[in-house]
Structure formats: structure tokens, C-alpha cells
Amino acid sequence: MTDLVRMTGIEKRFPGVHALKNVSFDLKSGEVHALMGENGAGKSTLMKVLSGIYPKDGGELAINGQAVELGGPRAAQDLGVGIIHQELSLMNDLTVAQNIFIGREPRLSFGRLDEAALNRQAQEIFASMNLALDPKTVVGELTIAKQQMVEIAKALSYKSRILIMDEPTAALNDAEIAELFAIIRRLKADGVGVIYISHKMDELKQISDRVTVMRDGAYVGTVAASDTPVSKIISMMVGREVISEAVVIPDLSDADVLLDVKDLNRGREIRDVSFSIKKGEILGFAGLMGAGRTEVARAIFGADPKDSGDIRVRGQLCSISSPSDAVKAGIGYLSEDRKHFGLATGMDVRNNVALASLDRFASKAGVLDDEAMRVTAVEYIDKLGIRTPSDTQEVRLLSGGNQQKVVIAKWLYRDCDILIFDEPTRGIDVGAKSEIYKLMKKLASEGRAIIVISSELPEVMRLSHRIAVMCEGRLTGILPGGDETTQEEIMHLATLRAPVMQPEGEPA
Amino acid sequence: MSLANTTSTPSFLARMVNTGAHQKLLAFASLILLLIGFSIASPNFMQTSNMIAILQATSVNGVLAVAATLVIITGGIDLSVGTLMTFCAVITGIVLTNFGMPLPIGIIAAIGTGALCGLCSGTFIAKMKIPPFIATLGMMLILKGLSLVISGTRPIYFNDTPGFDQISRGSLIGDVLPMLPIPNGVLILFLVALAASYVLGRTVLGRYTFALGSNEEAVRLSGVNTDRWKMAVYALAGAICGIAGLLIASRLNSAQPALGLGYELEAIAAVVIGGTSLSGGRGSVLGTIIGALIMAVLTNGLRVLSVAQEWQTVVTGAIIILAVYADMVRRKKA
Amino acid sequence: MSLANTTSTPSFLARMVNTGAHQKLLAFASLILLLIGFSIASPNFMQTSNMIAILQATSVNGVLAVAATLVIITGGIDLSVGTLMTFCAVITGIVLTNFGMPLPIGIIAAIGTGALCGLCSGTFIAKMKIPPFIATLGMMLILKGLSLVISGTRPIYFNDTPGFDQISRGSLIGDVLPMLPIPNGVLILFLVALAASYVLGRTVLGRYTFALGSNEEAVRLSGVNTDRWKMAVYALAGAICGIAGLLIASRLNSAQPALGLGYELEAIAAVVIGGTSLSGGRGSVLGTIIGALIMAVLTNGLRVLSVAQEWQTVVTGAIIILAVYADMVRRKKA
Amino acid sequence: QEVYIPMISKGFQHQFWQAVKAGADQAAKEFGVTITFEGPDNETMVDRQIDMLSAALAKNPTAIGFAALDSQAAIPLLRQAQEAGIPIVAFDSGVDSDIPVATASTDNIAAAALAADKMAELIGGSGQVAVVAHDQTSRTGIDRRDGFLNQIKEKYPDIEVVTVQYGGGDHLKSTEVTKAILTANPDLKGIFGTNEGSAIGVVNGVSEMGKSDLVVIGYDSGKAQKDAVRSGVMAGAITQNPVGIGYETVKAALDAANGKEVPAHIDTGFYYYDKSNIDDPKIAAVLYD
Numbered sequence A: 001m002t003d004l005v006r007m008t009g010i011e012k013r014f015p016g017v018h019a020l021k022n023v024s025f026d027l028k029s030g031e032v033h034a035l036m037g038e039n040g041a042g043k044s045t046l047m048k049v050l051s052g053i054y055p056k057d058g059g060e061l062a063i064n065g066q067a068v069e070l071g072g073p074r075a076a077q078d079l080g081v082g083i084i085h086q087e088l089s090l091m092n093d094l095t096v097a098q099n100i101f102i103g104r105e106p107r108l109s110f111g112r113l114d115e116a117a118l119n120r121q122a123q124e125i126f127a128s129m130n131l132a133l134d135p136k137t138v139v140g141e142l143t144i145a146k147q148q149m150v151e152i153a154k155a156l157s158y159k160s161r162i163l164i165m166d167e168p169t170a171a172l173n174d175a176e177i178a179e180l181f182a183i184i185r186r187l188k189a190d191g192v193g194v195i196y197i198s199h200k201m202d203e204l205k206q207i208s209d210r211v212t213v214m215r216d217g218a219y220v221g222t223v224a225a226s227d228t229p230v231s232k233i234i235s236m237m238v239g240r241e242v243i244s245e246a247v248v249i250p251d252l253s254d255a256d257v258l259l260d261v262k263d264l265n266r267g268r269e270i271r272d273v274s275f276s277i278k279k280g281e282i283l284g285f286a287g288l289m290g291a292g293r294t295e296v297a298r299a300i301f302g303a304d305p306k307d308s309g310d311i312r313v314r315g316q317l318c319s320i321s322s323p324s325d326a327v328k329a330g331i332g333y334l335s336e337d338r339k340h341f342g343l344a345t346g347m348d349v350r351n352n353v354a355l356a357s358l359d360r361f362a363s364k365a366g367v368l369d370d371e372a373m374r375v376t377a378v379e380y381i382d383k384l385g386i387r388t389p390s391d392t393q394e395v396r397l398l399s400g401g402n403q404q405k406v407v408i409a410k411w412l413y414r415d416c417d418i419l420i421f422d423e424p425t426r427g428i429d430v431g432a433k434s435e436i437y438k439l440m441k442k443l444a445s446e447g448r449a450i451i452v453i454s455s456e457l458p459e460v461m462r463l464s465h466r467i468a469v470m471c472e473g474r475l476t477g478i479l480p481g482g483d484e485t486t487q488e489e490i491m492h493l494a495t496l497r498a499p500v501m502q503p504e505g506e507p508a
Numbered sequence B, C: 001m002s003l004a005n006t007t008s009t010p011s012f013l014a015r016m017v018n019t020g021a022h023q024k025l026l027a028f029a030s031l032i033l034l035l036i037g038f039s040i041a042s043p044n045f046m047q048t049s050n051m052i053a054i055l056q057a058t059s060v061n062g063v064l065a066v067a068a069t070l071v072i073i074t075g076g077i078d079l080s081v082g083t084l085m086t087f088c089a090v091i092t093g094i095v096l097t098n099f100g101m102p103l104p105i106g107i108i109a110a111i112g113t114g115a116l117c118g119l120c121s122g123t124f125i126a127k128m129k130i131p132p133f134i135a136t137l138g139m140m141l142i143l144k145g146l147s148l149v150i151s152g153t154r155p156i157y158f159n160d161t162p163g164f165d166q167i168s169r170g171s172l173i174g175d176v177l178p179m180l181p182i183p184n185g186v187l188i189l190f191l192v193a194l195a196a197s198y199v200l201g202r203t204v205l206g207r208y209t210f211a212l213g214s215n216e217e218a219v220r221l222s223g224v225n226t227d228r229w230k231m232a233v234y235a236l237a238g239a240i241c242g243i244a245g246l247l248i249a250s251r252l253n254s255a256q257p258a259l260g261l262g263y264e265l266e267a268i269a270a271v272v273i274g275g276t277s278l279s280g281g282r283g284s285v286l287g288t289i290i291g292a293l294i295m296a297v298l299t300n301g302l303r304v305l306s307v308a309q310e311w312q313t314v315v316t317g318a319i320i321i322l323a324v325y326a327d328m329v330r331r332k333k334a
Numbered sequence D: 001q002e003v004y005i006p007m008i009s010k011g012f013q014h015q016f017w018q019a020v021k022a023g024a025d026q027a028a029k030e031f032g033v034t035i036t037f038e039g040p041d042n043e044t045m046v047d048r049q050i051d052m053l054s055a056a057l058a059k060n061p062t063a064i065g066f067a068a069l070d071s072q073a074a075i076p077l078l079r080q081a082q083e084a085g086i087p088i089v090a091f092d093s094g095v096d097s098d099i100p101v102a103t104a105s106t107d108n109i110a111a112a113a114l115a116a117d118k119m120a121e122l123i124g125g126s127g128q129v130a131v132v133a134h135d136q137t138s139r140t141g142i143d144r145r146d147g148f149l150n151q152i153k154e155k156y157p158d159i160e161v162v163t164v165q166y167g168g169g170d171h172l173k174s175t176e177v178t179k180a181i182l183t184a185n186p187d188l189k190g191i192f193g194t195n196e197g198s199a200i201g202v203v204n205g206v207s208e209m210g211k212s213d214l215v216v217i218g219y220d221s222g223k224a225q226k227d228a229v230r231s232g233v234m235a236g237a238i239t240q241n242p243v244g245i246g247y248e249t250v251k252a253a254l255d256a257a258n259g260k261e262v263p264a265h266i267d268t269g270f271y272y273y274d275k276s277n278i279d280d281p282k283i284a285a286v287l288y289d
């Protein structure tokens, strides 16, 4: 087999960061080569060098055996390099099909667009992905998971020989991941080389042929995926073993109910959702993409208006019409979309950590104590292992996983009694993940109530004391956590569609 | 998983009306309400001649607002539309009156000058990375000064070019349908709007216009030469300002070199009232035209009602806020 | 995992100068270059009296630009700064001249009126979700009209309030240091800029100003009452316009009700030349002051050189573009 | 039927136009007619003025008073009015057409020439002077500037007009313009300000620069200008008779509508006033606050 890509001695520096130190990497035709490493290890940066977005500061890059200097993304595309970016880079105001074919629209004469062909071709790609998506939907209206699918479709449409996938499954759940893997296998069979970046360790064995590990911007090693235990790879990444502990379900029979949601409704997205959560409990929310979990969380938090429904905190009826009401009532919500809803990306780490709690740093006259903010930020940088040159670095310059940690830090510091985490570990590396799990468990044991929405079933199962499952806006059931519940049971509830004609008043 | 059903693409006109048809019809409602209100308040308002006066008053502003729409959809802004219009008018005046060229050359000169100046702004913005506000503010001042310089600070009259005033004042429609003496200026506005709508909705340039405003970086990362397309949008907007220059010169049968300042704000206001977002990525020419009509109806109606001038200003301000507010409320409901 | 290196927080003043100190110093370079250029071109330019005249000319515009800076950092825009200034001046005139109140009441009236009108704009924007451009355009027209209405379209003179003109024209510094007769207007600009810098850099309001411009939705989802803070920013900007109203009224020893239109564009230009981004989230008062100085030096210098008016406009436009371009190039290098 | 006469002016907010409006209002009251008075924000907005004229025509007026911003641009609409039998009276400036039945205006060129004579007299027939004008392109701006410049050129060869700069009639801008002129020309002996805003700007600029020996000649009146003349900061000023212009326009319009003969040209006159004659009843009558 020929080497599609050969990178040797790649160097890249940013102000204050030596992001790539003498990194080597190669890719063969027809293989899936996984690239692993902690948050901020330099994976995305290496891929951006390969796809012509960043110029490299040193080293050699050969594509199809030819040494090349890439002048820009177009040059890389022309050499057959396609990339799915870690951070979604879509045009929210355009439709799905228009996004996929941006720059390569089917044209008629005189620069006219062939919109019919555009939609048809997009539809063909979706069909090949087994994806139900109207090509004419405006991208901004899609959930983050669907947007991720659009990114994948876009990358596939290039029919690239070298396909880079930077955390394509971060926002996907098992069903979609299975579809994606089927696609990857087809591509492999066609001789496409795939570079696959993910923090989900279980995916490695399923899909990859070789694994390259990076740490702190440097190359650590390359191993065959089939005969290397995952624990070995993890220790290569983290430099130590990561133990995963099974969930221990505390006895909460005497605990007070902290949050009680009754008959929450909003349009077709949320239908009669009722549940309650006790002090010290971790309630997991499972469901397929678009099941309505995010919608429920946003409605409780006051981010979206609700049609009806009562929310009681500690038995007290709360009228929550805005997030500030929710925070006052002691509810915090970590959004699934950090870029749009979680971070003030132009501001620095320090301010983002303090964003929900500025009042705590202010004197009566409203003057801020910057020193106290710095101390706090540094404390969380340390606690969560946020990789940043300083607490005054703008968050947009951090790696994806480190940005996620900043959002988590913001809510940890706010210290709410009820915390809703929507996809909290999106893009977070294994080591940090288990740290975050530990933190959540600690928060719960301190008497808080935690809701975890996650598309990763193992995550839900490893954390939750109880598991709520949603399908099409309805809460289809609440299962006990721990070993008693199997993935199959959850999946059954997650696909439990409502009968077409649901009789009035029947419980969901 | 099921497959989405493929629907066929509707015809262009249907699409034009349909793109967020709901919204547009609702914005239309503010306009209709204004028309009804003024008709009730004054019997003189709803005359054919006054309706035509309103349309005529919209023509120049409307064309400028269409130009501004294109730029604003890319996420930029164009403060130079008014003075560019004047500059093009002056150039036409020189070509036709001082050089005695035939009319078609004058028309080409106006549109060409507009495109060229637009291209300049576009180059400043795309290549030199100057913020659109500054680049077009600079152009606005440069063109304002140059108009005065090349005209010798004097108006240029088109008395030697018979028929020049017919470009805007004549009425091809009126010649055929005498009851409907719609001036050509209005016809031209309509054609410009239709063409701009077509470009936006159906061509590659239009697609990139929206894409640039939506997420320029993503477009660039997709390998599109964003600089070139951005320059093209500004050049097209400039060419449209050239048409506005012809219209105003024809309406005044003269090129008034000092005119044009303040027109940019009115054009941008029409665009925003029409529902185009100043942050780019969304907008429509139809909305802009409705926005321009709202402004023109408001101004004319208050005058016909003989409202004192200082109160006209107050009421105009209040109604602009209310119209947009009503639109917001309706959109939320829709 | 590495730990971020902990740096200690420098003092406020050091911080003010240091926040992107590099950049600011470089923006300063354009200003210095202009000063040097004009000094060489005209021996009359570099006189103390002319330097003071330039500072004096900056004072009103500078204060307005500071107000605009706050709003622009939130990602908004304020087109009403000029007419609000006039409105506040007129209110002061009525309070002092028509009602014969003592001076302090007049000062409070101006600032209070400004804050109230700013709060109105803020409410339209935050509560009624009207785009800032439209809300403040509406306010601009409303205030323009109201100034004429309440003044009876006549200027109001402050002859009965002795010392009123000293607010801007007197020189407390000059009384102490006769060689440095810096007018109070300039001192006030300096104080306003310092206060606004402090608010932006050190207070909760300032932090939210930046945060709103950076990502409003994220701030809202952090449980912050974004509406209230946004209204506060507009109110503060309005109060600063009130100060500008006092300054201009004092300089003209009268409230001129027709003045004010066009000042908004100059203010915004100063802000953008000073490096504040119109898309919000970043900016500085120091930059704005430099921007306002660049504009004032340019205007004064060209007048001192007796450049013909039409060419003054052309050159101003070109230099604005060049100054910002030079800034861009330098920043990229830095 | 109600007699309605719209006045389409060149401006609105300026004190000069407000004085014209006051005269028109006075006539309206006296003759029992309804008037409206409108004008664009500044004197460059030729097309805006035409839109105003269109709206006025929609109201089926008895007659129209019109101060044209451009001598030709409005002719088609004026013709339309003529065809509808609506008489037009031009005021302030004429129109290149015989449609207006009368024109009530001031001879700005002669008035500015008078300002030049006074300036020459006061500075002793030689030295440097400057002009702070209000507008580069409007009729009044051009006439007053050129009236002054031509008179100086023709009659006073020892006087040099060093610069003409424009402050847009804005008090503050005119102040800054004046200061820049004074900086550039330390030997300047006099400045002519061509309208109220310009003249006040000159006075402000001169006083802010601490110059006391400068001859300032203004134009129009207004409280500040009258005060400046009284206190001697301003040597004197030209005044037109804006109240008279407004009054005569309405009167002529009404007469024309009633089929009476009206004089084709109504010269409302101009005067030079200074400390000595400012309280003269004839002068005081044409000054406004």
C-alpha cells in the first residue's frame, strides 16, 4: 500500500504555546488511523496543518508521495484532503444542501445555480448515510447532533482520498455512530484513508487499524489497534492508568425532593414530561438524537418559554421565565453547544469562569476584584487540568476539550443546588472525563441534585442513580441505575414511539 | 431511518414570494396599516397622483436600499451609497453635457463608475481587511469631495440631452395604459429589485452573499475565494448605485454635486425595517422594498396631513420603532 | 498537565495602559505621524493655541464617542448620540433660562435626561427586542423633533446664567498654570474618558458590556439578567451624551435645537478608527479618544493649510482609510 | 372653501427660515388663510424638496409659496401646478422659468457687496480678510460668497481674501473653522460670516482665540448676533427682511389666487446694521431674535 500522507518533524507554535513538537504521522490507503491524546495534545492542530488551514513552522509533509507546501484549504482539497472540523463550521443561515456544496454548487450557464440538482445530490448523500434530513432545512434550526451529521455529509461529498474526522461522534449517540462506522468501512474498502480523532475509547477497537498517540504536542508512539489493550493506549496518552469505578447507588429513600417537574409541555418538542429528583441524586437522561432532552432542560432553566408545567424547587413552586430566575432558584444548566451558548469566546478564561458569578467578585459599588477572579480561575485551571498558557488567554484559542472544561468550571464555581449537565464530556479526554465524573459524584454526595444528559449510554450508565429515557418529546420511562438496567432496556424505551392516535389523557 | 421526501423546486417567482412568505406578508401588514390609516385621516391621500408621487419618491431610495441590502447580507455595511450615487450622476453629467456623448454612453458611464467605485470599497475591505464601516466611510468622503471637484461645485444640467429626464419621469406604462401613469423611475426600481432578487436567490454570487454573512470563516475553509466574491458583491452594489445616480439625475434633470449625504442612513433604515439583519446572513430585497415604501408612505402621509414639520420628525421616529416592533411580535407568533 | 503561570494583577492605571498596550501605542503612531506631517506643512500648526483649539474641538465629539464606545462594545449601535446631546442641551436651557433654576439643577437635568432617554432606547432594544439600529434611529428622530418642539425652534441663550459658558470655556488648569490654558471642556472629556475606562475595566457593568458583545446568549444562559445590564449600558451612554449636551451648550452659550444630526457618524467613526469592533466584544476608551483626536487633527490641519473644502473632504476620506490600514498592518506584525 | 397655501422652503430649523415662517404666519392670520411651512434639513436635498412639493400638490392648495433649492429641478412639478391653475410665488430665490407669478427675495449679491464695502471701510482699505461661509453649493451660499469676493476684487485691490472656508451653518463647526483660519493667518484683519450660524461661529472662534482687534461682519440676525453687535464683538451685520419675505409671499399668493395683479418682483430689501443703528425702528423691525 502507498502512503497517502507522510508527515515528519512537524513544528507549530502559537503565541505562548508550542503546539506541535517534531510530530510524525503517516496514513496508508484503506486504513483507519486513530489519533489519540489528551485535550490540548495538538491533534486538531496537526490536522489543520494537514488540511492547509495552518501553515507549518517546520517539518515535511508529503501527500501521495509528493512533498507539498499547502497554500490554503483549497490546495489541500485539490490534493484530496477532506476534513470534518471539531468545531462545527457551518453557515447557520443556509440550508443543509447549500452548506454541503458550498464552493461547488452545481451550476447552469451564467453563474446560475441548479438548486434542484443541489438538493438531489444532497439527498443522495443522506440516503447513502441512512439519514433522514430534508436538504432544505436551514442549518441553524438543527440540533447540534444533526449539524454534526451535516458536517459529515459535507466531508463525504468531497469524495476525498484522505478524510480527516476530528471528533465526528462527540455529539452523536450509538445509532448514529453505528451508521457512521458503516460508512467508514465502505470508504475503507474503496481505498480511502481515514484519520480518526475521538475521545471515546470504545470506538477504537471497532473502527481503527492503527493508533497514534500524542502528548503535550509531541509524538508518543503508534501501535496496532487490534493487539493493544485500551488501557495501554490510555496510559500512553495520560501517562498513568485510569481506573473506571462502577456506579454505587446511594440509599435516597429519606432524602428530600429537590426538583419536581410536573406536566411540562411545549409544542411538539416536550409533551407531558414529569419527573422529580432528590438531594444527592444523579438522574441520567438517555434518548436518541432529537428526543427532546435538551428542550426539557432549556424549558426548566427558563431559556425557552414553556406552554405549561409546574416546576417546584424544594417543594416551592417557582415561576421561572428566564435563566436568571433559574439561577436564583439554584438551578444551573451547562449547554450542549459551548460555542454558541456556553462561552464568551472573545473573552479570557478568567472571565468565562466567573461569568455566572460576577456578583461574588463585586463590591457593593459594583467594582470587581480581579485578583480574586484570577485566584479562582487558576484554581479551576488546576482542578480540571485546563491546558492554557495563562488565565488571560482568550478561550477561543483553547483546544475544544479545554473550552468544555472552562464551561464546566463556570458552573462548578456557581455552585448551584440543581445542576443540569447537557453533554458535559463532549470532546473531553478519558483522563479528564473520569475526573469530571468524580466531581459530579462528589457534588451529589454533598447533597446536590445532578441531571446528566448524555448521548453516550456508557456514560449515562456509569453515572446515573436513575435513568430517564425520552422519545419524541415524551418521557417514556425511568429505569433504575446500576447493573439492573441493560442497554437493551434503555434502547427499547428510547424507540418507544407514541401510537399515531394517542387517546386523550393516557399516561405516557 | 426513513428518507426525507424530495419535493420539487418551485418556480422562481413562487420562490421569491415564498422565501419566508409568511414574514414578508406580515411586514406588508405594517405598510397596509399605514396606507389605511392615512386614507382615513385625509381624503387627499388616496389619489392616484399621490400614490404615484409616493412610488416616485421611493424610486431613488429604493434602488439605493437594494444596493445596501446586498452589502448588508454579507455582514458588511455601505455608507457610501448616497455619495456614490451623486458621483455617478456627476460623471454622467460630464460625459453627456461637457463631452456631448450620446445617452447610452452616459448610462454605461454611470453604471461603470458605480461598479468601479464599489470594487474599490470591496478591495479595501477584502484585500486590505479594513472594516467595511471605515472603508465605505472613507469612500463616502472621497466621493463627496470628488463630485464637487469634478463638477466645479456647480450643478450640471442635462438640457442638451433631450429625453434624459424621461429616464425617470417619462412613463412607458402610461403610454400604453393612460390610467396608470407609473413613471419609468418606478419601473426601473422594480426591475432592479427583481434582478437583485434573482441574483440573490438563484446565482452563485447570491449564494456566497448569504454564505459570507452567515459564516465567512466557514466559507473560506471550504476553499472558496471569499475575497473575490466579496469584492464582486460590493461592485454589484456600486453598479446599482450608478443606476440610482441616473434616476436622480434624470428626476432633477441635473447632477447636483452636493447631494447624497444622509441618504445612506435612510437606505440602511429601509433595509433593516425590511427585516434584513445588520449582522448578515439573512435578508431579502422584497423586504427592503417594503421598508423603503413604509418610509416613503410615512413621510408623504404626514405631509399630506399637514402635520407640523417638527412633529413629523417625532412621529416618523415613533412609527419606525412601532412598525419594527409590530413586525417582531408577529414574527414571534408566526 | 501543565499549570497556567500565575501572574499578579497590575495596578489599574498600568492595566489601562497595558491592555493591548502595544496596539494602542501603535494606533497612537498614526496620530503622531499626522501631527508631524502638518507641522512640517504649516509653521502655524504647532502652536500652543492651535493644539488647544484641537483639544477643544475634540471635547464634544470625544465625549459623544465615549458614549458610542460603550454601546458598540455591547455589539449595539447608537445613532441618537448627536440629537440626544442637543435634547439635553435644550432641557438644560429650559431649566436654567425659562425656569430660572440654579446651575447645579441644570447640570443634573442634562445628565438625568440623557440617562432617561438612553434607558428608553435600552428598553426598546432589550425588552422589545428592536434592533439597536432601528431603536436608536427612531430615538434620533424623536429627539430631533422634540428639541425643536420644546424650544419653539428657537435657540435658548444662557445669558441669565453667568458662568455657564465657563463649564466648557473656562480653564481651571489655566488658572493654576497660566502656560497651560487647557479649557475645562477638555478636562471634562479627560475625566469622562477616565471614568468610562474605569467602568469598563473594573466594574461588573463593564465586564458585562464586553460579555454582551462577545456572546449575549451565553451570558443570558449563565443566569445573568442581560436585559437589565444592556439597559444600564444605554442609560450610561445617554448620561454621557447629557454631559456632551452641557459642553456644547456651554461652548455656544446657547442651546441650538437644530444641531446634532451627523454627529453620530463622526462619533462612530472615532470609535472604529480607535480599534473598537462594530461587532462588539472588544474595544477601549483610550482607542476612541485617539480616534477622535485623529479626526480633529485632520480637520484642523487641513483647514490651517487652507486646503479647498472639496479637497479637504477627499483627503479626510483617504487618510481615514490609510490610518486604519496602517493600524491593521502594524497589528498583524505585532 | 378653505384657502390653503403651503410654503415649501429651503430649510426649516434655521432662525432665518423660522423668521420667514413667522412672517408667513402673520400674513395667514391677517388674511384668514391656512398655511403650512416645510423645508428639508439642509440645502443640498433637492429631491427631498421636490417630494415635499408633490405632497403639497396632493392637497389641492389655493396657491403655493416655493423657495427653490435648484432653479430648474422643480420645473415639471411647477408646470403641473400651473396647469391645475395653482399660482406659484417664489421666495428667497427665483426659478429659471416664468411660471412663478411673483418672486419675493433679497438681492444677496448686492447685500454681500455691501458687507464687503463695510469691511473695507472698517479695516482701512487694506489687509487680509477671510470668509466663513455656510454652504458651497446653495444659491444663497454662492451669492453671498461671490458678492463679497467680487466686490473686494473689483474695488479694493489692497485687500486680500486669504481663504473661504465652510462651516455648514453649524455653530460649532464654524467656530472650529474660524479658529483654524486664525491659526493659519495671524495677521488677519477681518472675517465675514455669511449666515447666522457662520457669523456666531466666527464670534465664538474669535473670542475663544482671545482676539479682540478683529473686524467681524455677520449676516442675518438672531439674539446672539444682536448681542455681539451691541457689545462690539461684531462690527456689524447685513440683515435681510425674512419676516417681510414670508409676509409678502403669502400676500402675493393670495392676491394671485384671487385674480389680482401682483408685481413680478417683490424686493424685500436688506440693511446694514451696527451698534449705532440697531435700535433704529426701521432696523429693529426686520431683526429677529
Ligand SMILES: Nc1ncnc2c1ncn2[C@@H]1O[C@H](COP(=O)(O)OP(=O)(O)OP(=O)(O)O)[C@@H](O)[C@H]1O
Pocket: A014, A015, A017, A019, A037, A038, A039, A040, A041, A042, A043, A044, A045, A046, A086, A387, A388, A397, A398, A399, A400, A401, A402, A427, A429
Ligand atoms: N490559534 C491558536 N492560538 C493559540 N493557541 C492555540 C491555537 N490553536 C490551538 N492552540 C493551542 O494549541 C494546543 C493544541 O490544541 P489542539 O486544538 O490541537 O488540541 P487537541 O489535541 O485537538 O485537543 P482537544 O482534544 O481538546 O480537541 C492547545 O494548547 C491550544 O490551546
Ligand SMILES: Nc1ncnc2c1ncn2[C@@H]1O[C@H](COP(=O)(O)OP(=O)(O)OP(=O)(O)O)[C@@H](O)[C@H]1O
Pocket: A140, A141, A142, A143, A144, A145, A146, A269, A287, A288, A289, A290, A291, A292, A293, A294, A295, A296, A336, A455
Ligand atoms: N433551535 C431549534 N429550532 C427548531 N427545532 C429545534 C431546535 N432545537 C431543537 N429542535 C428540535 O426539537 C427536537 C428536540 O431536540 P433536542 O435538542 O431537545 O433533542 P435532544 O434529546 O437533546 O437530542 P440531541 O442529542 O440532539 O441533543 C428535535 O426534533 C429538534 O429537531
Ligand SMILES: [Mg+2]
Pocket: A043, A044, A045, A086, A166, A399, A400, A401
Ligand atoms: Mg481538537
Ligand SMILES: [Mg+2]
Pocket: A143, A293, A294, A295, A336, A422
Ligand atoms: Mg441535546
